Amino acid sequence: MTTNPAYIVQALAVLSLATGWALHARRLHRRLDRSRHDPLTGLWTRDGWTRRAERIIRRRPRAAVLLADLDGLKAVNDVHGHAAGDAVLSAAGARLTAWCAAHGVAGRLGGDEFVAVVEDDARLDDRLADLAELLRQPVEHQGVTLTVGASIGAARLASLSEPTLTAALTAADQAMYRVKGRTRRGRRLLLAPAFAALRGLPQRLRLAA
Template identity: 45%
Template sequence: MNALVSMASAAGPLAAGWGVHGLWLRRRLSVARHDPLSGLWTRDAFEQRASRLLARHPHVAVVLVDLDGFKALNDTHGHAAGDAAIRATAGSLADALTGHRRAVAGRLGGDEFAAAVVLPDPVALPWLLRGLHGEITAPFRHDGRDLRVGASVGGALSSDAAAGTGRELPALLRLADEAMYTAKRGGGGWQNAAFAPRRTTTAGRRTGRPGTHTTPGREAA
């Protein structure tokens, strides 16, 4: 009996140590999955969570946001102002999605963001896109002054897409990208993919996006 008590006493600190180590690992993993500047999910983490929403719900809006005038803001006010714009955009996304119980937002890189939002009714998509654009383009405070950036927002609804692979995340991101580009060509704002013109594709991405090149006879974005 005494031997059992001694063994249990010795194992206690070890088990506690492993518990603390496991908590530390979970925290490290959580930090790694969040973008350090914006606090949003990284691309991989966002895609995992967005794909789960698409698999479980019939009406999911997939949204892409690209800031307008971001380079000019950096050039005029410095990179600290650019960082402040990224943080402000992340906060605006979070605020705009507060009323949605099932939603996820991420920073894909640079000044590009994405969100996936479960909608109770598909007719709510225009209100969602309008609200996101309004939140993101509102002035933010930096270094004692009010600054702002523009935004182009594109959204695609899963239930509007063709059944099968058309309702998977890569296809919906592609549609949202096309809609976002249509908005950007018009000077910013928001666009529903259901009403955006389709564009040419290079290696699965809209022609003209970073990492693509055009071939003779194909349209350059």
């Protein structure tokens, strides 16, 4: 049976076009994926993190959302330059990623503000305190030791009247700024009120001190 040369040419052209579109789609996907990652810390950007956080919340209604803010980063930038500030941000991103591990997903909202959604368990309040300590660990940059503070606010989805990501972020944000208002260099951790109540009266008295 004789094959029509014109048919072969047409088939090759279609195959070439399909291959070209497949390569284009793959490159586009890579670019979109990169655009959803913060180039400095490697964390998800706001949009990328929000999509994943929404999925986690739908599957795990007992998740917790936290906001973390680095205190004193402006002073680092002013005294040592923005490269030093970037080193602090990069270290914070790596530490937050390691802390989340397989238990959640972290992101960078912008500036020195970070966010994460994690599993809620009996040790969550202690793990959050550990995170605050991690973020306050010194960072070495070009022979200089850099130190910043960390303010963290967190909210449990299960303790909110409206268990949505928006409501959790609002509660965590309020908790974080109460930390900033009560402490110097953000050296303490404050959970959203319904969450903090679980720690008991002695803890509340310590936070109010």
